[in-house]
Amino acid sequence: QVQLQESGPGLVKPSQTLSLTCTVSGGSISSGGYYWSWIRQHPGKGLEWIGYIYYSGSTYYNPSLKSRVTISVDTSKNQFSLKLSSVTAADTAVYYCARWGVAGNFDYWGQGTLVTVSS
Amino acid sequence: QSVLTQPPSVSGAPGQRVTISCTGSSSNIGAGYDVHWYQQLPGTAPKLLIYGNSNRPSGVPDRFSGSKSGTSASLAITGLQAEDEADYYCQSYDSSLSGSHVVFGGGTKLTVL
Numbered sequence: 001q002v003q004l005q006e007s008g009p010g011l012v013k014p015s016q017t018l019s020l021t022c023t024v025s026g027g028s029i030s031s032g033g034y035y036w037s038w039i040r041q042h043p044g045k046g047l048e049w050i051g052y053i054y055y056s057g058s059t060y061y062n063p064s065l066k067s068r069v070t071i072s073v074d075t076s077k078n079q080f081s082l083k084l085s086s087v088t089a090a091d092t093a094v095y096y097c098a099r100w101g102v103a104g105n106f107d108y109w110g111q112g113t114l115v116t117v118s119s
Numbered sequence: 120q121s122v123l124t125q126p127p128s129v130s131g132a133p134g135q136r137v138t139i140s141c142t143g144s145s146s147n148i149g150a151g152y153d154v155h156w157y158q159q160l161p162g163t164a165p166k167l168l169i170y171g172n173s174n175r176p177s178g179v180p181d182r183f184s185g186s187k188s189g190t191s192a193s194l195a196i197t198g199l200q201a202e203d204e205a206d207y208y209c210q211s212y213d214s215s216l217s218g219s220h221v222v223f224g225g226g227t228k229l230t231v232l
Contacts, residue, residue: 037221045226046121046208046223046224046225046226047157047165047208047210047223047226048223049220049221049222049223052221060219060220061220062220062221063217063218063220066218096164096165100221103153103170103171104152104153104155104170104171104211104212105153105155105167105170105171105210106155106157106165106167106210107167107170107176109164109165109166110164111163111164112164
């Protein structure tokens with residue numbers, strides 16, 4: 001059973017960079033066949049796809065966030081990470097990591113972590 | 120606003136049937152991309168409910184079913200139960216001049232009366 005767990009600061013100051021890591025257990029990122037994703041949910045709102053990465057390092061980002069987002073992978077630690085630069089209060093959200101399969105859906109999700117942008 | 124349009128809320132009494140629509144366009148659902156559905160119970164992460172338009176993952180009751188036609192898709196829930204009260208999201212893929220990316224509906228809150 002694949003499990004994903006987000007970690008990182010719950011509070012980030014405006015204009016700084018939000019950094020989160022997702023640790024995958026029960027399966028290897030390097031085995032291929034899946035993209036490893038970040039999704040966020042603003043308080044009381046819907047889901048917004050941020051981007052995903054393949055184990056090889058290929059990345060795909062939401063065009064609306066592309067200029068501020070970097071997703072990276074560390075296969076040795078079975079982790080992948082999100083960096084979102086120049087954050088504002090509008091980036092306050094629950095951030096989820098998830099596995100995206102070739103069928104086009106997200107089949108495993110982390111529990112989510114709330115990141116608040118505030119001074 | 121979301122690329123995929125869902126009604127903000129639906130409701131039904133226990134035992135009834137409800138449907139949730141997901142309307143897209145020629146650049147996503149109408150382009151042939153599959154639609155997937157997620158259930159999000161309060162305070163929890165979304166859970167895959169329907170994949171590939173109409174397929175249920177193992178463990179999902181057959182009370183839940185999905186369909187797709189043209190630029191829209193629907194989620195149907197029969198024999199409504201109190202535990203079905205949750206937010207439901209559709210998801211697909213969009214390919215346009217701005218790029219190709221995953222898209223979600225705005226979500227529908229299901230209330231069991």
